[in-house]
Amino acid sequence: MSPTATTKVLIIGYVWPEPRSSAAGGHMMQILQCFLDQGWELTFSSPANPGEHKEDLVALGIRECPIELNNASFDRFVAELAPDIVLFDQFMMEEQFGWRVEQHCPNALRVLETSDLQCLRHARHQRLKDHLKHASAEDDFSPLFAQAQQDEFQHMAETDLAKREIAAIYRCDLSLMISEVEIELLVEQFRLPPTLLHWCPLMLERLPEGFAPFEQRAHFLSIGNFRHAPNWDAVLWMKNRVWPLIRQQLPGAQLHLYGAYTPPKAAALHNPAQGFHIMNWAEDALQVMSAARICLAPLRFGAGIKGKLLDAMLCGTPSVTTPIGSESMTVPDLPWPGAVEESATALAAAAVRLYQDQAQWSDAQAAGSQLLAARYRQQVHGPALIQRLQHCRQHLAQERRDNFTGSMLRHHHHKSTQYMAQWIEAKNRP
Structure with missing residues:
Protein backbone atom coordinates (compact mmCIF):
# COMPACT_ATOMS: atom_id res chain seq x y z
CA MET A 1 0.00 0.00 0.00
CA SER A 2 1.30 3.45 -0.87
CA PRO A 3 2.11 5.57 2.22
CA THR A 4 -0.11 8.31 0.80
CA ALA A 5 -3.08 6.04 0.02
CA THR A 6 -6.27 6.75 1.95
CA THR A 7 -7.29 4.05 4.42
CA LYS A 8 -10.77 2.76 3.63
CA VAL A 9 -12.93 1.60 6.52
CA LEU A 10 -16.20 -0.31 6.29
CA ILE A 11 -18.39 -0.31 9.39
CA ILE A 12 -21.11 -2.95 9.53
CA GLY A 13 -23.59 -1.75 12.12
CA TYR A 14 -26.11 -3.81 14.02
CA VAL A 15 -28.19 -0.61 13.91
CA TRP A 16 -27.65 2.86 12.49
CA PRO A 17 -25.98 5.07 15.14
CA GLU A 18 -28.26 7.02 17.47
CA PRO A 19 -25.88 8.86 19.80
CA ARG A 20 -28.71 10.70 21.53
CA SER A 21 -30.53 7.45 22.33
CA SER A 22 -27.82 5.20 23.75
CA ALA A 23 -24.25 5.14 25.02
CA ALA A 24 -23.45 2.50 22.38
CA GLY A 25 -24.48 4.93 19.65
CA GLY A 26 -22.40 7.67 21.23
CA HIS A 27 -19.36 5.43 21.48
CA MET A 28 -19.67 4.44 17.84
CA MET A 29 -19.72 8.11 16.82
CA GLN A 30 -16.60 8.76 18.91
CA ILE A 31 -14.79 5.93 17.11
CA LEU A 32 -15.93 7.23 13.73
CA GLN A 33 -14.66 10.69 14.62
CA CYS A 34 -11.23 9.22 15.45
CA PHE A 35 -11.18 7.72 11.96
CA LEU A 36 -12.35 10.94 10.32
CA ASP A 37 -9.59 12.85 12.11
CA GLN A 38 -7.10 10.61 10.31
CA GLY A 39 -8.59 11.51 6.94
CA TRP A 40 -9.80 7.95 6.45
CA GLU A 41 -12.60 7.16 3.99
CA LEU A 42 -15.59 5.73 5.87
CA THR A 43 -18.56 3.70 4.67
CA PHE A 44 -21.28 2.75 7.16
CA SER A 45 -23.61 -0.13 6.32
CA SER A 46 -26.37 -1.86 8.23
CA PRO A 47 -29.14 -4.35 7.50
CA ALA A 48 -31.38 -2.55 10.02
CA ASN A 49 -34.02 0.01 9.18
CA PRO A 50 -33.06 3.56 10.20
CA GLY A 51 -34.34 4.48 13.65
CA GLU A 52 -36.25 7.59 14.61
CA HIS A 53 -33.15 9.34 15.99
CA LYS A 54 -30.53 8.19 13.46
CA GLU A 55 -27.41 10.34 13.10
CA ASP A 56 -26.90 12.05 9.72
CA LEU A 57 -23.66 10.36 8.74
CA VAL A 58 -23.60 11.82 5.24
CA ALA A 59 -23.36 15.32 6.73
CA LEU A 60 -20.14 14.19 8.40
CA GLY A 61 -18.68 12.91 5.15
CA ILE A 62 -19.49 9.23 5.79
CA ARG A 63 -21.02 7.20 3.00
CA GLU A 64 -24.21 5.32 3.94
CA CYS A 65 -24.96 1.97 2.25
CA PRO A 66 -27.83 -0.26 3.40
CA ILE A 67 -27.09 -3.98 3.09
CA GLU A 68 -29.13 -7.18 3.28
CA LEU A 69 -28.72 -10.35 5.29
CA ASN A 70 -28.19 -13.61 3.39
CA ASN A 71 -27.79 -11.86 0.06
CA ALA A 72 -24.91 -12.13 -2.40
CA SER A 73 -25.27 -8.42 -3.17
CA PHE A 74 -23.02 -7.83 -0.16
CA ASP A 75 -20.28 -9.88 -1.81
CA ARG A 76 -20.23 -7.58 -4.83
CA PHE A 77 -20.45 -4.52 -2.62
CA VAL A 78 -17.53 -5.41 -0.33
CA ALA A 79 -15.34 -6.68 -3.18
CA GLU A 80 -15.80 -3.42 -5.06
CA LEU A 81 -15.21 -1.31 -1.93
CA ALA A 82 -12.07 -3.30 -1.00
CA PRO A 83 -11.79 -1.90 2.55
CA ASP A 84 -8.53 -1.93 4.49
CA ILE A 85 -10.39 -2.23 7.82
CA VAL A 86 -13.80 -3.75 8.53
CA LEU A 87 -15.39 -2.87 11.87
CA PHE A 88 -18.23 -5.14 13.02
CA ASP A 89 -20.62 -3.44 15.42
CA GLN A 90 -21.56 -6.23 17.87
CA PHE A 91 -20.74 -9.88 17.40
CA MET A 92 -23.92 -10.75 15.49
CA MET A 93 -22.65 -8.74 12.53
CA GLU A 94 -19.41 -10.71 12.51
CA GLU A 95 -21.45 -13.91 12.55
CA GLN A 96 -23.50 -12.76 9.57
CA PHE A 97 -20.89 -11.05 7.42
CA GLY A 98 -17.49 -12.23 8.66
CA TRP A 99 -17.21 -15.12 6.21
CA ARG A 100 -18.12 -12.87 3.28
CA VAL A 101 -15.51 -10.29 4.32
CA GLU A 102 -12.84 -12.99 4.66
CA GLN A 103 -13.75 -14.51 1.32
CA HIS A 104 -13.66 -11.27 -0.68
CA CYS A 105 -11.27 -9.09 1.37
CA PRO A 106 -8.91 -11.53 3.10
CA ASN A 107 -6.29 -8.87 3.86
CA ALA A 108 -8.71 -6.45 5.52
CA LEU A 109 -8.17 -6.00 9.26
CA ARG A 110 -11.26 -7.37 11.04
CA VAL A 111 -12.20 -5.42 14.18
CA LEU A 112 -15.09 -6.07 16.57
CA GLU A 113 -16.72 -3.25 18.54
CA THR A 114 -18.30 -5.11 21.44
CA SER A 115 -20.12 -2.11 23.06
CA ASP A 116 -20.39 -4.27 26.17
CA LEU A 117 -19.97 -7.96 26.81
CA GLN A 118 -23.49 -9.13 26.10
CA CYS A 119 -23.02 -12.58 27.58
CA LEU A 120 -22.00 -10.95 30.88
CA ARG A 121 -25.04 -8.69 30.87
CA HIS A 122 -27.40 -11.58 30.12
CA ALA A 123 -25.82 -13.83 32.77
CA ARG A 124 -26.22 -11.07 35.36
CA HIS A 125 -29.82 -10.56 34.30
CA GLN A 126 -30.54 -14.25 34.82
CA ARG A 127 -28.89 -14.16 38.26
CA LEU A 128 -31.10 -11.22 39.20
CA LYS A 129 -34.22 -13.09 38.08
CA ASP A 130 -33.19 -16.11 40.13
CA HIS A 131 -32.39 -13.91 43.12
CA LEU A 132 -35.75 -12.10 42.98
CA LYS A 133 -37.62 -15.39 43.33
CA HIS A 134 -36.36 -15.60 46.90
CA ALA A 135 -35.77 -11.92 47.76
CA SER A 136 -37.58 -10.07 50.50
CA ALA A 137 -38.90 -6.54 50.12
CA GLU A 138 -35.87 -5.24 52.00
CA ASP A 139 -33.29 -7.23 50.02
CA ASP A 140 -30.09 -5.25 49.39
CA PHE A 141 -28.73 -7.29 46.42
CA SER A 142 -25.22 -7.35 47.93
CA PRO A 143 -24.71 -10.98 46.82
CA LEU A 144 -25.21 -9.92 43.21
CA PHE A 145 -22.91 -6.94 43.40
CA ALA A 146 -20.14 -8.90 45.13
CA GLN A 147 -19.79 -11.68 42.54
CA ALA A 148 -16.21 -12.91 42.15
CA GLN A 149 -14.75 -13.31 38.67
CA GLN A 150 -14.82 -17.08 38.99
CA ASP A 151 -18.55 -16.96 39.78
CA GLU A 152 -19.18 -14.66 36.81
CA PHE A 153 -17.30 -17.08 34.60
CA GLN A 154 -19.27 -20.09 35.79
CA HIS A 155 -22.59 -18.38 35.05
CA MET A 156 -21.42 -17.20 31.63
CA ALA A 157 -19.56 -20.29 30.44
CA GLU A 158 -22.71 -22.40 30.44
CA THR A 159 -24.54 -20.15 27.98
CA ASP A 160 -24.74 -20.37 24.20
CA LEU A 161 -24.46 -16.59 24.06
CA ALA A 162 -21.00 -16.63 25.66
CA LYS A 163 -19.79 -19.29 23.25
CA ARG A 164 -21.04 -17.28 20.27
CA GLU A 165 -19.73 -13.92 21.46
CA ILE A 166 -16.29 -15.10 22.56
CA ALA A 167 -15.90 -17.16 19.38
CA ALA A 168 -16.50 -13.93 17.41
CA ILE A 169 -13.80 -12.19 19.46
CA TYR A 170 -11.38 -14.98 18.57
CA ARG A 171 -12.28 -14.80 14.88
CA CYS A 172 -11.51 -11.07 14.70
CA ASP A 173 -8.02 -9.59 14.62
CA LEU A 174 -8.85 -7.10 17.38
CA SER A 175 -11.82 -6.42 19.66
CA LEU A 176 -12.55 -3.04 21.23
CA MET A 177 -13.56 -3.35 24.88
CA ILE A 178 -15.18 -0.45 26.69
CA SER A 179 -14.66 -1.96 30.16
CA GLU A 180 -11.42 -2.97 31.83
CA VAL A 181 -13.40 -5.32 34.08
CA GLU A 182 -14.53 -7.22 31.00
CA ILE A 183 -10.97 -7.38 29.64
CA GLU A 184 -9.79 -8.87 32.94
CA LEU A 185 -12.64 -11.38 32.92
CA LEU A 186 -11.86 -12.51 29.37
CA VAL A 187 -8.13 -12.80 29.99
CA GLU A 188 -8.14 -14.29 33.49
CA GLN A 189 -11.15 -16.60 33.26
CA PHE A 190 -11.74 -17.33 29.57
CA ARG A 191 -7.99 -17.29 28.84
CA LEU A 192 -8.21 -15.04 25.79
CA PRO A 193 -4.87 -13.66 24.60
CA PRO A 194 -4.57 -9.99 25.67
CA THR A 195 -3.28 -9.20 22.17
CA LEU A 196 -6.81 -9.71 20.83
CA LEU A 197 -8.29 -6.98 23.06
CA HIS A 198 -7.97 -3.19 23.19
CA TRP A 199 -9.38 -0.94 25.90
CA CYS A 200 -11.39 1.83 24.25
CA PRO A 201 -13.70 3.62 26.73
CA LEU A 202 -16.02 6.52 26.08
CA MET A 203 -13.99 9.49 24.81
CA LEU A 204 -14.43 13.22 25.34
CA GLU A 205 -12.91 15.82 23.03
CA ARG A 206 -13.35 18.65 25.52
CA LEU A 207 -13.75 18.74 29.27
CA PRO A 208 -16.61 20.84 30.66
CA GLU A 209 -16.09 24.37 31.90
CA GLY A 210 -18.55 25.78 34.43
CA PHE A 211 -21.78 24.26 35.71
CA ALA A 212 -25.16 25.46 36.90
CA PRO A 213 -24.83 25.87 40.68
CA TYR A 376 -11.98 9.80 29.43
CA ARG A 377 -9.92 12.20 27.31
CA GLN A 378 -10.12 11.63 23.58
CA GLN A 379 -6.59 13.04 23.25
CA VAL A 380 -5.38 9.90 25.06
CA HIS A 381 -7.65 7.14 23.82
CA GLY A 382 -8.10 8.27 20.21
CA PRO A 383 -4.39 8.15 19.28
CA ALA A 384 -4.01 4.88 21.21
CA LEU A 385 -6.77 3.32 19.13
CA ILE A 386 -5.28 4.49 15.84
CA GLN A 387 -1.82 3.30 16.86
CA ARG A 388 -3.16 -0.14 17.78
CA LEU A 389 -5.02 -0.50 14.48
CA GLN A 390 -1.98 0.53 12.48
CA HIS A 391 0.22 -1.90 14.40
CA CYS A 392 -2.21 -4.76 13.71
CA ARG A 393 -2.30 -3.93 10.01
CA GLN A 394 1.48 -3.84 9.78
CA HIS A 395 1.85 -7.22 11.52
CA LEU A 396 -1.36 -8.86 10.34
CA ALA A 397 0.16 -12.11 9.06
CA GLN A 398 2.03 -12.72 12.31
CA GLU A 399 -0.96 -11.74 14.44
CA ARG A 400 -3.13 -14.26 12.63
CA ARG A 401 -0.53 -17.02 12.90
CA ASP A 402 -0.35 -16.38 16.64
CA ASN A 403 -4.15 -16.64 16.88
CA PHE A 404 -4.52 -20.23 15.72
CA THR A 405 -7.71 -20.71 17.74
CA GLY A 406 -9.31 -17.84 15.82
CA SER A 407 -8.18 -19.32 12.51
CA MET A 408 -9.64 -22.70 13.46
CA LEU A 409 -12.96 -21.15 14.53
CA ARG A 410 -13.17 -19.12 11.32
CA HIS A 411 -12.59 -22.27 9.27
CA HIS A 412 -15.42 -24.22 10.88
CA HIS A 413 -17.89 -21.42 11.59
CA HIS A 414 -17.58 -19.62 8.28
CA LYS A 415 -18.10 -22.79 6.29
CA SER A 416 -21.31 -23.68 8.12
CA THR A 417 -22.53 -20.06 8.09
CA GLN A 418 -21.75 -19.73 4.40
CA TYR A 419 -23.75 -22.81 3.46
CA MET A 420 -26.68 -21.80 5.66
CA ALA A 421 -26.71 -18.28 4.22
CA GLN A 422 -26.56 -19.59 0.67
CA TRP A 423 -29.42 -22.01 1.43
CA ILE A 424 -31.55 -19.17 2.84
CA GLU A 425 -30.73 -16.99 -0.16
CA ALA A 426 -31.70 -19.76 -2.59
CA LYS A 427 -34.89 -20.43 -0.63
CA ASN A 428 -35.86 -16.74 -0.81
CA ARG A 429 -35.50 -16.50 -4.56
CA PRO A 430 -38.82 -16.12 -6.39
Missing part, protein backbone atom coordinates in the same frame (compact mmCIF):
# COMPACT_ATOMS: atom_id res chain seq x y z
CA PHE A 214 -26.69 23.97 43.39
CA GLU A 215 -29.31 26.65 44.00
CA GLN A 216 -30.30 26.85 40.31
CA ARG A 217 -31.04 23.14 40.07
CA ALA A 218 -34.09 21.11 41.03
CA HIS A 219 -35.51 17.60 40.86
CA PHE A 220 -34.09 14.14 40.39
CA LEU A 221 -33.46 12.75 36.93
CA SER A 222 -33.07 9.31 35.39
CA ILE A 223 -32.31 8.74 31.72
CA GLY A 224 -31.80 5.78 29.41
CA ASN A 225 -33.20 3.92 26.43
CA PHE A 226 -36.32 2.07 27.58
CA ARG A 227 -35.55 -0.79 25.16
CA HIS A 228 -32.40 -1.61 27.15
CA ALA A 229 -33.31 -4.23 29.77
CA PRO A 230 -31.05 -2.90 32.57
CA ASN A 231 -32.64 0.54 32.24
CA TRP A 232 -36.17 -0.84 32.38
CA ASP A 233 -35.35 -2.90 35.46
CA ALA A 234 -33.93 0.24 37.11
CA VAL A 235 -37.15 2.12 36.34
CA LEU A 236 -39.22 -0.59 38.02
CA TRP A 237 -36.94 -0.67 41.08
CA MET A 238 -37.19 3.11 41.37
CA LYS A 239 -40.96 3.05 41.01
CA ASN A 240 -41.56 0.28 43.53
CA ARG A 241 -38.83 0.79 46.13
CA VAL A 242 -36.31 3.60 45.76
CA TRP A 243 -38.57 6.52 44.87
CA PRO A 244 -41.20 5.90 47.62
CA LEU A 245 -38.37 5.99 50.18
CA ILE A 246 -37.12 9.31 48.78
CA ARG A 247 -40.63 10.79 48.82
CA GLN A 248 -41.07 9.81 52.46
CA GLN A 249 -38.18 12.12 53.31
CA LEU A 250 -38.78 14.73 50.58
CA PRO A 251 -42.58 14.85 50.07
CA GLY A 252 -42.32 17.47 47.33
CA ALA A 253 -39.57 15.77 45.35
CA GLN A 254 -39.98 15.21 41.62
CA LEU A 255 -38.36 12.50 39.48
CA HIS A 256 -38.16 13.04 35.72
CA LEU A 257 -37.46 9.90 33.66
CA TYR A 258 -36.31 10.43 30.09
CA GLY A 259 -35.78 7.67 27.55
CA ALA A 260 -35.93 6.89 23.86
CA TYR A 261 -38.69 4.65 22.50
CA THR A 262 -41.04 4.87 25.48
CA PRO A 263 -43.28 1.76 25.49
CA PRO A 264 -46.87 1.81 26.81
CA LYS A 265 -45.77 -0.11 29.92
CA ALA A 266 -43.44 2.79 30.80
CA ALA A 267 -45.98 5.49 29.99
CA ALA A 268 -48.41 3.73 32.33
CA LEU A 269 -46.07 4.43 35.26
CA HIS A 270 -46.50 8.20 34.89
CA ASN A 271 -47.94 9.51 38.18
CA PRO A 272 -47.57 13.25 38.88
CA ALA A 273 -49.25 12.84 42.28
CA GLN A 274 -46.29 10.68 43.33
CA GLY A 275 -43.80 13.00 41.64
CA PHE A 276 -42.99 10.23 39.16
CA HIS A 277 -42.90 11.74 35.66
CA ILE A 278 -42.30 9.76 32.45
CA MET A 279 -40.92 12.44 30.12
CA ASN A 280 -40.27 10.38 26.95
CA TRP A 281 -37.26 11.28 24.78
CA ALA A 282 -35.01 14.23 25.60
CA GLU A 283 -34.12 16.29 22.55
CA ASP A 284 -31.01 17.47 24.41
CA ALA A 285 -30.00 15.03 27.14
CA LEU A 286 -27.21 17.26 28.41
CA GLN A 287 -29.59 20.19 28.81
CA VAL A 288 -32.04 18.31 31.02
CA MET A 289 -29.16 16.69 32.93
CA SER A 290 -27.63 20.12 33.59
CA ALA A 291 -30.89 21.35 35.11
CA ALA A 292 -31.28 18.40 37.50
CA ARG A 293 -29.78 18.31 40.96
CA ILE A 294 -29.28 14.52 41.20
CA CYS A 295 -29.00 11.73 38.61
CA LEU A 296 -30.44 8.41 39.76
CA ALA A 297 -29.13 5.20 38.15
CA PRO A 298 -30.06 2.24 40.39
CA LEU A 299 -28.85 -0.49 38.02
CA ARG A 300 -29.17 -4.04 39.32
CA PHE A 301 -27.48 -5.67 36.35
CA GLY A 302 -25.63 -4.67 33.19
CA ALA A 303 -22.21 -4.59 31.58
CA GLY A 304 -19.86 -2.12 29.91
CA ILE A 305 -19.78 1.43 31.22
CA LYS A 306 -22.72 3.78 31.57
CA GLY A 307 -23.09 6.75 29.25
CA LYS A 308 -25.71 8.34 31.48
CA LEU A 309 -23.21 8.54 34.34
CA LEU A 310 -20.57 10.05 32.09
CA ASP A 311 -23.17 12.61 30.95
CA ALA A 312 -23.89 13.39 34.60
CA MET A 313 -20.21 14.20 35.17
CA LEU A 314 -20.16 16.28 31.99
CA CYS A 315 -23.04 18.33 33.37
CA GLY A 316 -21.73 18.60 36.92
CA THR A 317 -24.65 16.54 38.21
CA PRO A 318 -23.86 14.20 41.13
CA SER A 319 -25.11 10.66 40.61
CA VAL A 320 -26.40 7.94 42.90
CA THR A 321 -25.88 4.44 41.54
CA THR A 322 -24.91 0.85 42.37
CA PRO A 323 -21.63 -1.05 41.97
CA ILE A 324 -22.93 -2.19 38.58
CA GLY A 325 -23.40 1.43 37.55
CA SER A 326 -19.93 2.54 38.62
CA GLU A 327 -18.16 -0.60 37.38
CA SER A 328 -15.02 0.16 35.36
CA MET A 329 -15.72 3.91 35.56
CA THR A 330 -13.60 4.74 38.58
CA VAL A 331 -9.95 5.58 39.26
CA PRO A 332 -8.09 4.48 42.42
CA ASP A 333 -7.86 7.25 45.02
CA LEU A 334 -10.57 9.34 43.33
CA PRO A 335 -14.04 9.42 44.92
CA TRP A 336 -17.21 8.64 43.01
CA PRO A 337 -19.03 11.89 42.08
CA GLY A 338 -22.01 11.13 44.29
CA ALA A 339 -22.72 7.82 45.98
CA VAL A 340 -22.53 4.08 45.23
CA GLU A 341 -24.92 1.95 47.30
CA GLU A 342 -26.33 -1.59 47.23
CA SER A 343 -29.84 -1.37 48.71
CA ALA A 344 -32.95 0.67 48.02
CA THR A 345 -32.75 2.12 51.54
CA ALA A 346 -29.12 3.18 51.14
CA LEU A 347 -29.69 4.58 47.65
CA ALA A 348 -32.61 6.67 48.85
CA ALA A 349 -30.72 7.94 51.92
CA ALA A 350 -27.70 8.94 49.83
CA ALA A 351 -29.90 10.67 47.26
CA VAL A 352 -31.67 12.70 49.94
CA ARG A 353 -28.38 13.70 51.59
CA LEU A 354 -26.90 14.89 48.32
CA TYR A 355 -30.08 16.71 47.38
CA GLN A 356 -30.09 18.69 50.62
CA ASP A 357 -26.41 19.12 51.51
CA GLN A 358 -24.88 21.80 49.29
CA ALA A 359 -21.31 21.22 50.51
CA GLN A 360 -21.46 17.47 49.88
CA TRP A 361 -23.14 18.12 46.52
CA SER A 362 -20.37 20.55 45.47
CA ASP A 363 -17.67 18.06 46.46
CA ALA A 364 -19.36 15.41 44.32
CA GLN A 365 -19.55 17.80 41.37
CA ALA A 366 -15.82 18.53 41.62
CA ALA A 367 -15.07 14.80 41.84
CA GLY A 368 -16.82 14.28 38.51
CA SER A 369 -14.55 16.76 36.77
CA GLN A 370 -11.48 15.05 38.24
CA LEU A 371 -12.67 11.65 37.03
CA LEU A 372 -13.34 12.91 33.51
CA ALA A 373 -9.86 14.42 33.24
CA ALA A 374 -8.19 11.29 34.58
CA ARG A 375 -9.99 8.69 32.49
